[in-house]
Amino acid sequence: AKARGRNGYRFYAPSMSGDGALRLRLESLLRRSIEKNEIRLAFQPQVEIDSKRLIGVEALVRWHNAELGEVPPARLIPVAEDTGFINQLGNWVLVEACRQMVRWEQEGLYVPKIAVNLSVRQFERGCIAALVADVLRETGLEPRRLQLEVTESVIMHTSDALALVNDLHAIGVGLAIDDFGTGYSSLAYLKQLPVETLKIDRSFIKDIAADADDEAIVVAITQLGKSMNLSVIAEGVENEEQAAFLLRHGCNRAQGYLYGRPVPAAELLKQWRQMADE
Numbered sequence: 001a002k003a004r005g006r007n008g009y010r011f012y013a014p015s016m017s018g019d020g021a022l023r024l025r026l027e028s029l030l031r032r033s034i035e036k037n038e039i040r041l042a043f044q045p046q047v048e049i050d051s052k053r054l055i056g057v058e059a060l061v062r063w064h065n066a067e068l069g070e071v072p073p074a075r076l077i078p079v080a081e082d083t084g085f086i087n088q089l090g091n092w093v094l095v096e097a098c099r100q101m102v103r104w105e106q107e108g109l110y111v112p113k114i115a116v117n118l119s120v121r122q123f124e125r126g127c128i129a130a131l132v133a134d135v136l137r138e139t140g141l142e143p144r145r146l147q148l149e150v151t152e153s154v155i156m157h158t159s160d161a162l163a164l165v166n167d168l169h170a171i172g173v174g175l176a177i178d179d180f181g182t183g184y185s186s187l188a189y190l191k192q193l194p195v196e197t198l199k200i201d202r203s204f205i206k207d208i209a210a211d212a213d214d215e216a217i218v219v220a221i222t223q224l225g226k227s228m229n230l231s232v233i234a235e236g237v238e239n240e241e242q243a244a245f246l247l248r249h250g251c252n253r254a255q256g257y258l259y260g261r262p263v264p265a266a267e268l269l270k271q272w273r274q275m276a277d278e
């Protein structure tokens, strides 16, 4: 365990991030990660603050490799994007997330919605709507129960984003703008896009009760969402004080450690079926 920890440290040290040999090792291990069953999904609850009802979950990728240990998505996604492996990984995540929704239902837990992250490489391939439609058909999940999350920069960096988003909207899946407020989004663009949800970035939530600027930003995004008829959800809600602030300012949806960490599917079932029984 110690050796693995040391490897982990060596690998994650920022000064080593440009290390060619380590990078190649990661790439080659990652390429085989799916077939070797090393990739899993974790699911984090999204709740309505006042009722504490489960309104959805976000699917988050997890990679455990014998040699590297647990590799966080912030490390593996950029590598997957650079090598093109992200398309294979992204498909796996999409299929697995949709399948899981059907499984939970068979096990007695109805999760209203699942949110799946899309990277820019998946988005800019242009055939994303056709691919998503195939997955929905194969898994039997209703389109409105799938929400795709993209960041502002994904939209701004994709030349035909409007057409792609319209295609997704046409097959009935929802779109969420992830980490909202951190990128350079054009409000004019937002107006044209059939967006369902704005996710207020965690960085604005962290100090809402103490920082007047963060407070103003959160209030502004909530207002913007309201006036544009979008649902707004706050990310990274860790304590009751933040939740109370959000509720007071008209944001009744949250995701964060206060309501649950990302957990394996079986764990989410256990936690939320219990709640439903209480």
Ligand code: C2E
Residues within 6 Å of the ligand: 044, 059, 060, 061, 072, 073, 074, 077, 090, 093, 117, 118, 119, 178, 179, 202, 235, 236, 237, 238, 255, 256, 257, 258, 262
């Ligand atoms: P994200 O989409 O913004 O996901 C939310 C991240 O915040 C997750 O980190 C989650 O564990 C973390 N988080 C949730 N609640 C709290 C909280 O209350 N406090 C704090 N401090 N953190 C919280 P994670 O799982 O490490 O994922 C990091 C990023 O990696 C994600 O950020 C997303 O951009 C990317 N990612 C994860 N899974 C996928 C995937 O399947 N596909 C793609 N393309 N990207 C993914």
Ligand code: CA
Residues within 6 Å of the ligand: 058, 117, 149, 178
């Ligand atoms: Ca996300």
Ligand code: CA
Residues within 6 Å of the ligand: 178, 179, 199, 201, 235
């Ligand atoms: Ca986010």
Ligand code: CA
Residues within 6 Å of the ligand: 179, 201, 202
């Ligand atoms: Ca974030």
